[in-house]
Amino acid sequence: MARYGMVMNVKACLGCRACMAACSQWNQTPFWADEFEGKWRTRVTEVEDGKFPEVKRQFFPTICMQCVNPPCHSVCPTGATYINKDGIVLIDYDLCLGCGYCIEACPYDARYPYEREDLKKDAFYFGEDARHHQVHVDKCTFCVDRLEEGEEPSCVATCVGHARIFGDLDDPKSEAAQLVNSGQAKPLGEYMGAQPKVYYIK
Amino acid sequence: MDLIQQHTWGWFIAIYLYLGGLGGATLALGILGELRFNKSKWFGIGTSLLGLAILSFGLIWLVFDLLNPLRFLLSFWVKGIAHSWIARGMVIIMGAYIFGLLYAVAAFFKWTTFKKWIGYAAMFCGFGVTTYTGLLLNANVGIPFWHTPALPVLFTVSAFSTGCAIIMWTLAGKNDHDSEHLFHAVEGFDIFLISLELLILFAYFDFARLGNAAVMKSAHLLLNNPLFTIGFIILGLVTPLILEAYASVKENSKGMAAFASLLVLVGGFLLRYLIVWAGVFQYPHGLAG
Ligand code: SF4
Ligand code: SF4
Numbered sequence: 001m002a003r004y005g006m007v008m009n010v011k012a013c014l015g016c017r018a019c020m021a022a023c024s025q026w027n028q029t030p031f032w033a034d035e036f037e038g039k040w041r042t043r044v045t046e047v048e049d050g051k052f053p054e055v056k057r058q059f060f061p062t063i064c065m066q067c068v069n070p071p072c073h074s075v076c077p078t079g080a081t082y083i084n085k086d087g088i089v090l091i092d093y094d095l096c097l098g099c100g101y102c103i104e105a106c107p108y109d110a111r112y113p114y115e116r117e118d119l120k121k122d123a124f125y126f127g128e129d130a131r132h133h134q135v136h137v138d139k140c141t142f143c144v145d146r147l148e149e150g151e152e153p154s155c156v157a158t159c160v161g162h163a164r165i166f167g168d169l170d171d172p173k174s175e176a177a178q179l180v181n182s183g184q185a186k187p188l189g190e191y192m193g194a195q196p197k198v199y200y201i202k
Numbered sequence: 203m204d205l206i207q208q209h210t211w212g213w214f215i216a217i218y219l220y221l222g223g224l225g226g227a228t229l230a231l232g233i234l235g236e237l238r239f240n241k242s243k244w245f246g247i248g249t250s251l252l253g254l255a256i257l258s259f260g261l262i263w264l265v266f267d268l269l270n271p272l273r274f275l276l277s278f279w280v281k282g283i284a285h286s287w288i289a290r291g292m293v294i295i296m297g298a299y300i301f302g303l304l305y306a307v308a309a310f311f312k313w314t315t316f317k318k319w320i321g322y323a324a325m326f327c328g329f330g331v332t333t334y335t336g337l338l339l340n341a342n343v344g345i346p347f348w349h350t351p352a353l354p355v356l357f358t359v360s361a362f363s364t365g366c367a368i369i370m371w372t373l374a375g376k377n378d379h380d381s382e383h384l385f386h387a388v389e390g391f392d393i394f395l396i397s398l399e400l401l402i403l404f405a406y407f408d409f410a411r412l413g414n415a416a417v418m419k420s421a422h423l424l425l426n427n428p429l430f431t432i433g434f435i436i437l438g439l440v441t442p443l444i445l446e447a448y449a450s451v452k453e454n455s456k457g458m459a460a461f462a463s464l465l466v467l468v469g470g471f472l473l474r475y476l477i478v479w480a481g482v483f484q485y486p487h488g489l490a491g
Contacts, residue, residue: 010490045487047204060487071343077288079281097276098269101288103210107344108486113210113269135269189489192343202490 002086004142005169005197006156007176007185008061013163015059017044019155026143026154028131030118039112041140042155061163063155064089064110064140065187065196072102072111072139080136087197088142096136103137107192114138142166169197204488205419208345208481214267216475219335220364221260222295223357224470226331227365229253229302231388233321233328235369236309239384246309246321249372250302253328256368257298287341291334298327332361335474345481346413347420353477356402359395364470366392367463374460389450389459392466396443403435420480430476438469 023042024031030039042063049056067073070089073081080095081102103111114136122130132138143153151157156166167174172181176199179185185199232249235241265274280289301324308317336354343349366388373385410421424430442462449455449462 045485047487060490062486071341074285075282075287075341077282077286077292078276078279095276095279095281097273097288099277099288100210100267100269101286101338101341104208104342104481105344107483108489109344109483110486115269135273137269188486189484194343200490 002168003170003197004066004086004088004147005167005176005180005199006063006066006142006153007165007179007199007201008063009161009163009165009185009201010058010060011163011201012161013044013059013061014161015044015046016160018158018160019061019164020044022154022158023140026146027141028122028126029138030112030114030121032121032125033118039114039118039138041110041138062108062110063198064106064142065108065194065198066140066142068195068197069193071105071107071192071194075101075105077101084144086147088144089139090141090144091137091139093132093134093136098135098137100137106139107189107194108196111137111139204485205416205482206485207423207479208483211267211478211481213475213478214263216471216478218260218264218267219338219357219478220471220474221256221263222335223332223361223474224364224368224467225253225255225257225260226298226328226335227253227361228256228328228368229298230325230328230332231362231365231369232372233305233325235384235388237318237321239380239387241380241384243309243312245372246317247306249369250306250309250324252368252372253365254299254302257295257331261295287334287338291331291338294327294330294334298324298331301327329358332365333358335361339477339481342481344483345420346417347410348477348481350406350409352402352406352409356399356406357474359399359402360470360473363392363395363399364467366395367466367470370459370463374456385456385459386450389446392463393443393446393450396439396446396466400439400443403439416482416484419482423480423482424476427476427480429472434469434472434476437465438472439466442466442469 019042029041033039044059044061047058047060066089078095078097080092083089114132122132152166156164165176167176169177171177180199185201187196187199229250236246265271277292280292283289301320305320305324308320333354336357339348340353369388373381407421410417442465445458445462449459
């Protein structure tokens with residue numbers, strides 16, 4: 001039993017998007033989709049802050065926040081969305097009705113539909129290793145399969161700028177827990193009550 | 203601010219929300235009319251079956267909105283009933299079918315006491331269906347224009363108003379005393395409902411005026427959309443209100459009231475469609491402030 005969480009150090013993010021590439025390869029997410037904002041488990045968005053001539057450019061990584069009180073789970077009719085023993089919010093593809101309710105309910109825009117065309121593309125690019133065999137709603141799992149092997153999530157493992165700090169929030173010695181406990185890292189949109197476990201240093 | 207309109211649900215869901223509310227309200231009002239106004243058994247049977255038919259037609263749209271419509275059978279697996287409005291809705295809808303059909307059978311065979319109690323259960327489920335369509339949207343915490351207790355109230359009142367319109371249509375051609383009596387009772391009830399709807403809308407937009415940026419954006423989108431201001435508010439609410447109020451004090455005015463109910467029916471759909479369309483949320487990077 002762990003309580004996995006992540007800290008995003010926005011200041012350290014270079015905007016190279018290596019995390020997006022690594023994630024989409026590992027998890028076979030639709031990197032082939034047309035829209036950039038479309039179907040990613042993790043995204044890095046370019047944001048401009050301030051007014052001319054004081055404009056600051058920043059890169060802002062987002063991901064499923066693995067909420068403690070996840071609205072996506074509350075609305076799921078079939079129990080397809082569930083929370084595992086380590087506090088990771090997962091989807092049982094066999095039970096997913098494909099109603100899209102969770103996509104609407106997630107306040108962090110972390111979910112997207114894995115549609116029929118995506119299945120075809122997945123089979124085309126990955127052949128026998130394809131991991132998606134039915135339509136379903138998809139989102140970040142903190143690479144639960146890698147965690148089981150004792151590895152970090154693929155986005156964390158590839159992050160060039162050490163902008164993604166992953167760890168067990170219950171382990172006071174982990175860097176992630178220290179950043180959270182010291183109050184340096186804060187969650188987004190706390191007022192919505194989802195209690196995210198991804199925190200931000202801005 | 204990175205505010206954008208949701209794009210997961212579109213007019214398929216809007217049609218479902220509309221027909222679900224309409225079907226549920228027709229079922230509930232039809233049975234109420236039959237039980238309270240001693241209408242003929244065929245009125246009760248007809249309106250309850252009509253309500254269920256409308257509901258069924260609505261469910262088709264919901265099924266076609268699924269990623270894979272063939273998976274609809276999974277919707278009977280309501281493991282999320284403790285917290286999900288789709289799961290709860292499925293149970294309420296099943297209740298509406300079971301009690302509605304039993305009511306029709308009981309009405310046909312004139313099992314009076316059984317019919318009354320089953321009728322109440324069917325009415326309760328019909329009412330439940332109308333309210334749940336609003337609660338369904340309400341659960342989306344990231345879309346603050348939907349995440350307000352006013353939404354289920356608005357949808358319920360609107361659904362009953364459209365239900366009144368259907369009942370008036372079924373009665374418009376009949377000239378016997380009972381039908382006339384019920385027609386005018388429904389007409390009066392509809393005048394009350396439309397007035398209430400206007401009041402709720404006023405409260406809704408007043409809340410939006412003082413709300414956060416996403417709520418304001420939703421309200422702004424609606425108030426700048428002629429489909430909402432002219433289509434829904436003027437033609438779908440104010441005009442039928444005036445027409446029905448006028449018809450209620452005039453003899454031989456059923457035609458006018460029937461026309462007003464047609465406007466109410468169109469307005470009801472526009473309301474669902476536009477509320478779904480105007481669901482605005484904020485990208486997470488916008489939440490960082
Ligand atoms: S971020 Fe969204 S998808 Fe992830 S757990 Fe929270 S509500 Fe669910
Ligand atoms: S799309 Fe799947 S995971 Fe999402 S709410 Fe519906 S059944 Fe649950």
